[in-house]
Amino acid sequence: MATRRLLLAFKRFLQTSPSSMSSNQELAAMIVKTLKLSGIKPFENTPSLLSNLNSRVTHLVFSNPKLPPKSCILFFKFLQGNQSLTSSKPGLHAHLILVFRLYRARRFAEMRNVLNSVAMDDSLRWSVADMVSMIWDNWNEQKFVEKFCDILFRVYVDNKMFDDSGGVFEYMVKSGLKIDEWSCLSYLTALKKCDKTEECLGFFRRMVESGMEITVYSMTTAIDALCRKGRVEEAIELMKEMGGQGIKPNVATYATILHAYVKRKDSKRIDEVLNLMEKDKVCHDAVTYTLLMSHYADFGQVKDADKLFDEMRERGVKVDIQVYTTIISCHCKAGNLKRAFSLFDDLTEKGFVPNAYVYGALIDGLCKAGQVEAAEKLVIDMQSRGIDLNPVVFNTLLDGYCKRGMIDESLKLQAVMQKKGFEPDEFAYNIIASGMCKLKQHDEAKRLLFEMVEKGVVLNSVNITTLISIYSREGNFNEANRLFREMKRKGQKPNAITYNTLIGGYTRKGKMKEAYQLKDEMENVGIMPDEYTYTSLLHGECICRKIDAAMKLFNEMPQRGLVPSLATYTAIISGLSKEGRSHEAHRLYNQMISAGHMPDERVYTSLVSSLHTSGSQ
């Protein structure tokens, strides 16, 4: 009843009163009265009530102390949603009044929403200096100015308006306003995530220069930005430099560095970091253990990974799903599927909810073991638990099919993914191209990788290595070398696999001089030749029937800490056999067996033929 009377009066007022200063105040009073009595409903039902609204009125409504902040917000949201119905939208001043009232009411989340509207609206957004001077003119409160700047800073960060965030920061420094480190941290993190490494580092430097208090959190973020770009040496420099200013690294900082070395597979440096942690009395946590376990997984050292898994539980470090994923993946890579699945049961019994990562690891394990059908079943199981097929799992399954030459299935799978809106990525292209190489379809494989470039997917170093492998198998070393040089020029550093690919190409064709040159080059740039490098070279020497040179390489391996693989033994045994040196061949055969390798057909054949050769001599 009261509402109806009020609305009638409201309407009468709108019809009779011309727009003027005093009627502005009356209209504002009417709106406030209505809001207090009946909320926003009357305006929703009769938007024409606000047809005379102008920014002055909005201003008056928001600044009316009788209207609670909650009603202000309701009214603000209504105006935002109905901008076409009202003749003018709230101006910057009205926004700031609202922001101030929300500040007083300690409603910071709402404050942030309103400032977000300011930041996103070109007609409202003034320079921070101008906005702050407007604030000083109206409210003489340092704390409010600081909070205003802080929230504006964060709003710009949230919207990735990085130049504006930087502007607010500089303004605060210049004006001597207190700066919140958490806000700066979100800026650092956002820059890092957007791959703006230099900006991230530069901002960290500005933080330090500004004299504000800095914690290990910000430092670790800057260090991580460097590590993710492989700039570990600079990261360590920064850590030392900050240590001099009293900011000590903690378990997260060390984990960041460890991660970088795990990625590089640099066991020596990893040990150095572990020693440093011990000296600093920094205990390992779940993250540290995860990193170390995945490092062992890289080298197939399942037993060591298992030892760590036990150790962490003995020490009372909580095992989480990421730890499980790592140890499961480790067992999968070693072909230890039984153990992997029993760990999977373990984690579900403990109440963890399996996710795409764990499933991904198991599916890959099954695919690599050639059990693609079981992998398919697991994918269905995964989906029935509400986890959707993602690009990684898709690529994993694709590889399972391609490695077994199941082209039809891989095409069907691709169709499924395209329906889901996933275009093949650089992994998918590479997987299919490699599959084609195995079927000796080199031209098709090349065409596919070129098609990838046409579609705008940038070739990464793995894709280029695949191409190098194709060209060198074809004997086209001109093209292989051109790609290799181009890769270096583009700053995509070749790694051991890249070098080994090209070396393998040369040795297969008996071009030993070029192969040794590359081995020297890789050592010079700090990449240690591994068992693949040695096996290729040794195999090449065998092809050239220089068995003594091959034996020299074989004997060099243990000196460099390299363990001959089954492929190494196969090459050297068959090389020796061909030369009729069956005695040495048998000696190495026995050595191979004691090293735990299962000999394959080729070894037997060459051993048997060596008996014929030596017998005829």
Place this chain on the structure above:
DNA sequence: GTAGGGTTAG
């Protein structure tokens, strides 16, 4: 409300 770890290709 803050930083660091897990699944795929050569």
